[in-house]
Amino acid sequence: MQAQTEYGYNSKVEGDVVLTTVDAALAWFRKNSVWPMPMGLACCAIELMAVGASRFDISRFGSEVMRFSPRQADCMIVAGTVTYKSAGFLKRIYDQMPEPKWVIAMGACASTGGMYRSYAVLQGVDKIVPVDVYIGGCPPRPEAVLDALIKIQEKIGKQPILQGTVAAKLLHLEEK
Amino acid sequence: MSALESANKIKAKFGALIAEPTEFRGEISLDISDAEQIFEVCNFAKRQLGFDYLVDISSVDHYGEDPRWTVIYHLRGVASGEELRLKTDVSEEKSELPSVLPVWRTANWHEREIYDMMGIRFSGHPDLRRILMWEGYPYHPLRKDFPLAGKSSDLPGVAFTNPAPLEGGPFVTLPSSGDAISREPRVRTPEE
Numbered sequence: 001m002q003a004q005t006e007y008g009y010n011s012k013v014e015g016d017v018v019l020t021t022v023d024a025a026l027a028w029f030r031k032n033s034v035w036p037m038p039m040g041l042a043c044c045a046i047e048l049m050a051v052g053a054s055r056f057d058i059s060r061f062g063s064e065v066m067r068f069s070p071r072q073a074d075c076m077i078v079a080g081t082v083t084y085k086s087a088g089f090l091k092r093i094y095d096q097m098p099e100p101k102w103v104i105a106m107g108a109c110a111s112t113g114g115m116y117r118s119y120a121v122l123q124g125v126d127k128i129v130p131v132d133v134y135i136g137g138c139p140p141r142p143e144a145v146l147d148a149l150i151k152i153q154e155k156i157g158k159q160p161i162l163q164g165t166v167a168a169k170l171l172h173l174e175e176k
Numbered sequence: 177m178s179a180l181e182s183a184n185k186i187k188a189k190f191g192a193l194i195a196e197p198t199e200f201r202g203e204i205s206l207d208i209s210d211a212e213q214i215f216e217v218c219n220f221a222k223r224q225l226g227f228d229y230l231v232d233i234s235s236v237d238h239y240g241e242d243p244r245w246t247v248i249y250h251l252r253g254v255a256s257g258e259e260l261r262l263k264t265d266v267s268e269e270k271s272e273l274p275s276v277l278p279v280w281r282t283a284n285w286h287e288r289e290i291y292d293m294m295g296i297r298f299s300g301h302p303d304l305r306r307i308l309m310w311e312g313y314p315y316h317p318l319r320k321d322f323p324l325a326g327k328s329s330d331l332p333g334v335a336f337t338n339p340a341p342l343e344g345g346p347f348v349t350l351p352s353s354g355d356a357i358s359r360e361p362r363v364r365t366p367e368e
Contacts, residue, residue, distance in 0.1 A: 084309075084310065084337055085308070085309065085310045088310070113340060116340075117324070117325060117340040117341065117342050118324055118325070118326065118340055119315075119317045119322070119323075119324065119325065119326025119327070119337075119339075119340070120308075120309070120317070120326070121340065123338070123340050123341065
């Protein structure tokens with residue numbers, strides 16, 4: 001009996017192989033499992049709950065794992081009015097989130113202070129944390145939150161992960 | 177016993193200290209001329225007259241007048257259902273009156289709120305800290321001479337407070353019997 005070895009074309013694996021780069025694959029993994037940190041401060045948080053519930057279902061986009069600990073989350077959704085008094089601990093929670101991290105400013109208040117032009121309200125959460133996507137509305141429709149999530153996913157998908165890192169050199173992904 | 181009878185009992189007990197009770201839409205108000213006596217009056221109202229519930233303490237800023245402050249106590253007897261309002265004036269130089277916390281424990285947070293928003297102090301309060309704004313905030317924002325947009329405060333840690341952009345505001349509603357368009361909030365200068 002002679003052992004038969006097939007080289008080259010293998011019909012058994014056709015259709016199950018995708019050629020890509022390591023970076024693109026990692027970005028694809030990452031962008032489809034964004035774990036949000038619901039920073040619910042006002043009525044926008046109620047709409048955020050609707051986004052998580054069955055009708056709108058944020059899990060269709062891989063983000064159903066709402067984490068109430070900043071250490072386990074990578075996308076803070078600032079849902080509501082940020083007062084100066086709460087701005088301090090919002091920044092502290094943001095600082096506790098591990099890198100890489102993104103921020104969605106949900107609604108008029110989180111984006112600009114909204115209708116609260118007063119001594120007590122921070123005029124936009126972007127004054128203390130870097131915001132990636134702003135959502136208009138008071139409060140925004142759940143579809144708008146999902147749209148913001150898709151925009152965040154597009155942004156994450158374009159960000160290089162291994163490029164320029166030590167791991168890339170070890171894996172010989174880059175020219176030395 | 178009606179609220180008016182209770183008010184007359186307070187007047188009989190404290191005499192010249194208390195003005196004649198005034199009635200407005202079925203509610204009784206009592207003016208107390210000496211703010212230092214507010215504790216005794218409140219203590220009497222609770223122990224003898226059954227006003228066991230302090231609904232609220234509020235304060236009014238009569239900016240430009242003397243005395244500048246009015247502190248108002250809203251009392252209610254839970255069993256009798258009667259309500260009584262006590263008012264007392266406090267001058268700006270003094271800005272202090274006795275705490276009624278030993279009478280009603282709920283006065284704790286009400287007095288802290290007035291201290292925070294108006295800057296009126298309550299002597300004998302065990303924990304007179306700000307309750308809404310943060311520790312170290314330098315202003316009392318509900319005073320009439322404090323702008324709605326706020327002032328910048330440059331304290332370490334909270335150095336980012338700046339006046340809010342009002343875009344021509346503040347927007348003022350006109351109380352009138354006109355239609356919704358004439359009543360709605362618009363930019364109105366004080367001369368109007």
